[in-house]
Amino acid sequence: MAKINTAGVDTERVKERLDEHKTKMKLSLKACAHCTLCAESCFLYMARDKDPKYTPSYKFLNSIGLLYKKKGMVDKVTLGEIRDNVWERCALCTRCYCPLGINIPEMIALARSICREQGVYPRFDRE
Amino acid sequence: MVKSKRKPVEEIKNSITDYSRILTVGCGGCASVCLAGGQREVNELNAELNVAFRADKQSKKLGSYTVERQCNMQFLIELDGKVKDYDCIVSMACGAGVQLMAERFPTVPVFPAVNTVSIGVDREIGMYEEKCRACGECVLAYTGGICPVTRCAKGVFNGPCGGTNRGKCEISQDIPCAWLDIYERLKSQNRLNDIMKLQEPMQWKNQVQRTTVQEPYEKRYYR
Numbered sequence: 001m002a003k004i005n006t007a008g009v010d011t012e013r014v015k016e017r018l019d020e021h022k023t024k025m026k027l028s029l030k031a032c033a034h035c036t037l038c039a040e041s042c043f044l045y046m047a048r049d050k051d052p053k054y055t056p057s058y059k060f061l062n063s064i065g066l067l068y069k070k071k072g073m074v075d076k077v078t079l080g081e082i083r084d085n086v087w088e089r090c091a092l093c094t095r096c097y098c099p100l101g102i103n104i105p106e107m108i109a110l111a112r113s114i115c116r117e118q119g120v121y122p123r124f125d126r127e
Numbered sequence: 128m129v130k131s132k133r134k135p136v137e138e139i140k141n142s143i144t145d146y147s148r149i150l151t152v153g154c155g156g157c158a159s160v161c162l163a164g165g166q167r168e169v170n171e172l173n174a175e176l177n178v179a180f181r182a183d184k185q186s187k188k189l190g191s192y193t194v195e196r197q198c199n200m201q202f203l204i205e206l207d208g209k210v211k212d213y214d215c216i217v218s219m220a221c222g223a224g225v226q227l228m229a230e231r232f233p234t235v236p237v238f239p240a241v242n243t244v245s246i247g248v249d250r251e252i253g254m255y256e257e258k259c260r261a262c263g264e265c266v267l268a269y270t271g272g273i274c275p276v277t278r279c280a281k282g283v284f285n286g287p288c289g290g291t292n293r294g295k296c297e298i299s300q301d302i303p304c305a306w307l308d309i310y311e312r313l314k315s316q317n318r319l320n321d322i323m324k325l326q327e328p329m330q331w332k333n334q335v336q337r338t339t340v341q342e343p344y345e346k347r348y349y350r
Contacts, residue, residue: 092195109195109202112155116166116193124160125167125252 005075009118015072017114025110028102029065032057038104041097044089056096056104059085063111079120086111087122129157129221130255131164131241136175142238143215147186149176150213151240152206152228153193154220162253163241164219166193172219172240188213197224203231210235263337264329269321271312276329278305284326 018025038056039045045054052058063082067074074082086108094105115121143149151169159165173189180187190213195202197220210216215236218225221243229237245257260276266284267274276282280298281290286306290297294307313319340348 094199094201105201109205112195113193113205116155121155121166123167124165125162 004070004073006073008076009074009079011072011074013117014067014074014114017110017117018067018072021110024103025064025068025107028107029061029068031100031102032061032098033100035099038096038098041095043093043095044091053085054089056090056098056108059090060102060104060107060111064107067111067114076118076120079115079118082111083115083120083122086115128160128246128249129223129243130161130245130247130257131158131221131243133163133168133172133219133241134239136172136179139172139217139238139240140176140179143176143217144185146214146236148188148190148213149215149217150190150192150210151176151217152197152219153191154197154218154224155193156196156198156220156224158197158220158224158241159193160249161255169193169219172217197221197228200227200231203228206231262329266326269324269326270309271316271318271321273305273309273312275305275309278308282329284328 034057036055036057039050039052039054042054042056045051045056048054063086066078066082070078090108092105092108092112096104098104112121151173153159153166153169154164155166158168162168169191173191176187177189190209192206192209194205197203197218210232213235215238216228216232217238217240218228219240220228221241222239223243225237225239245255246259246261247255247257250256257277259274260282262276266276275284275286279286279288280296280302281288283306286309287304288297288306291304291307292300294304296302296304310319310322313321
């Protein structure tokens, strides 16, 4: 298996942050039935011709789910991909609805917080 | 979005000088977009405060954290475990965020680090222009999409006033007359009859704190 280049990422700290929220995160990830019922509650999903990448569950699974799966051992590129999912594809309007009661905005906010701590976040001072 | 500007470091320092453990909290919403109170600005402020306190030979513990939005209680919950380690909070959010933070932590003093300036638009990076005063009585439909409350020095609803002078405002030759711009815009759209529709004066008096409830939710909140 190829070794992950985690240079510039404090993986221990990422793991620490994940552990702080482990119970809720694990439960939320387990609870997601991939039913996609959350999709139509996302205005960005609707506005982007129902692009599946804008489905709230996709954004949640490909941010916090990814971090959890990799136990925090991620490189900068992966964090950049997560940034796209949780910032570029999500306005965090908190209007997404999950019939199983998963608090998707809370999970997205956690992913944002972890990325921000690692210096990966949108820069509004650049073109 | 809401536009804000950071206060001078001396002013912030003076407000927190009596406290030794200070948590600076940024906002990932509007304050972040207008480069006044996001993660980067939190780090910059703490670095400046550190230098300023050291110059005064004061030892302080300066913590930093940025939440997604300080105007939503859901995003303040994550601070619950952190705030107990600090004597005060410096909020880098707009006035709404500062007040919600103070509501969340009523026993901890909360100090603002930015001045909330306006509701505005992004002109260039780091340059923002006021566009709306949130007056609650939008007349843009009749004024060609130019706000007389924001743009006109007198905020007149039926203009121009007698002070308009060769396209400029009487208070300064550098300020274009909003009502001339409204006239030109309406004329170009062949809508000059709109300028003749008299608008009722704004009821500025007796204004109280406003709460917004969208129509589909009225049954939920109003009986």
